Amino acid sequence: MTPSRTQLFLAYLRIGLTGFGGVNAWARQLLVEKKGWLTDQQYAEALGVGQVLPGPNALNCAINVGTRFHGAAGAALAAIGLFAGPMAVLLGVASLYDRYGQIPLVRAVLTGIAAAAAGMVLGTAIKMAIKLRPTAMLLATGLLALLLALLRVPLPLVLLGLAPLGIWAAHRTAR
Amino acid sequence: MILQLFLTFSLLSLLAIGGANAVLPEMYRQIVEIRGWIEPATFAQLFALAQAAPGPNILAASVMGWRIAGPVGLGAATLGMLLPAAILAWCVAGVTQRLSRAPWLRPAQFGLVPVAIGLIAASGVIMAEAAGTGPLPWVIILGSALFVWRTAFSPLWALAAGGVLGWFLL
Numbered sequence: 503m504t505p506s507r508t509q510l511f512l513a514y515l516r517i518g519l520t521g522f523g524g525v526n527a528w529a530r531q532l533l534v535e536k537k538g539w540l541t542d543q544q545y546a547e548a549l550g551v552g553q554v555l556p557g558p559n560a561l562n563c564a565i566n567v568g569t570r571f572h573g574a575a576g577a578a579l580a581a582i583g584l585f586a587g588p589m590a591v592l593l594g595v596a597s598l599y600d601r602y603g604q605i606p607l608v609r610a611v612l613t614g615i616a617a618a619a620a621g622m623v624l625g626t627a628i629k630m631a632i633k634l635r636p637t638a639m640l641l642a643t644g645l646l647a648l649l650l651a652l653l654r655v656p657l658p659l660v661l662l663g664l665a666p667l668g669i670w671a672a673h674r675t676a677r
Numbered sequence: 678m679i680l681q682l683f684l685t686f687s688l689l690s691l692l693a694i695g696g697a698n699a700v701l702p703e704m705y706r707q708i709v710e711i712r713g714w715i716e717p718a719t720f721a722q723l724f725a726l727a728q729a730a731p732g733p734n735i736l737a738a739s740v741m742g743w744r745i746a747g748p749v750g751l752g753a754a755t756l757g758m759l760l761p762a763a764i765l766a767w768c769v770a771g772v773t774q775r776l777s778r779a780p781w782l783r784p785a786q787f788g789l790v791p792v793a794i795g796l797i798a799a800s801g802v803i804m805a806e807a808a809g810t811g812p813l814p815w816v817i818i819l820g821s822a823l824f825v826w827r828t829a830f831s832p833l834w835a836l837a838a839g840g841v842l843g844w845f846l847l
Binding site: 518519520525546547548550551552553554555556557558559560561562565566569570574577581584585587588589591592593595596599600603607610611612613614615616617618619620621622623624625626627628629630631634636640641643644645646647648649651652654656657658660661664665667668669670671672673675 | 776790798
């Protein structure tokens with residue numbers, strides 16, 4: 503079933519606004535399970551390619567799905583839909599921050615939230631690392647990425663050095 | 678400066694393999710350490726706001742742009758972050774099926790994961806350094822990390838708890 507342009511835009515608007523903490527799970531549920539526009543296989547293909555391409559995965563995936571149904575116009579509609587809603591919310595939050603960010607109580611709350619967000623990122627990394635059950639080579643690749651980033655090595659160099667290493671390690675594991 | 682902002686985020690866009698959090702150390706290096714556009718603590722707070730709001734986490738880039746240069750900065754950062762990647766994704770969309778069966782795709786997908794996790798861990802450390810301005814923030818950081826790691830509840834609870842603790846104790 504092919505969605506109309508409006509349907510496509512509205513679907514992505516909804517995905518953007520509901521997607522707390524990363525949107526891919528929400529996108530799959532809506533596009534595959536609720537709407538039936540894509541099969542599981544098709545969605546997995548779009549996401550898989552999106553994950554290897556540079557750029558935000560959710561955006562790559564939206565462009566891919568949009569193009570499939572309505573070419574360049576579909577890509578633009580899906581991308582704009584995905585970002586329009588959250589952007590509006592964030593604009594509101596940012597202007598509140600500009601106006602009230604210096605008030606001591608607000609600063610205290612924000613400091614608490616910032617600390618929690620830092621912990622959340624750490625916890626996510628630990629969780630992902632354990633779930634991956636890496637081989638020694640993959641673990642070394644990950645630790646090296648951590649170390650190089652903390653030493654402030656420019657990211658292009660880190661990726662140039664470690665992406666081939668990781669892919670080689672994954673290739674060896676697969677065999 | 679607006680052009681510089683756009684170019685900085687365009688480069689980040691093409692380096693963002695493994696999501697927004699993986700590109701955060703480089704974003705921090707560029708806009709806090711090299712350019713000095715934003716203070717470390719402000720960077721941590723804006724990132725936290727973007728996490729707490731709905732939608733793709735990459736919108737952290739947009740709030741940074743807003744903070745640096747107002748609405749024009751927001752536009753420059755957002756377009757910079759999205760446009761290069763979007764154009765690339767659009768060019769590749771036509772060959773998705775063929776690509777998804779390429780023999781190198783699975784190793785590439787799988788091999789990039791540890792790199793992304795390492796970079797996300799680095800984001801966490803850098804954000805913790807920026808947000809850990811005293812003993813209580815460090816308690817919140819550790820508590821939140823444990824909560825997200827050991828439980829399956831939504832991480833938004835940790836953010837809310839952090840805000841409440843900050844309200845009463847800081």
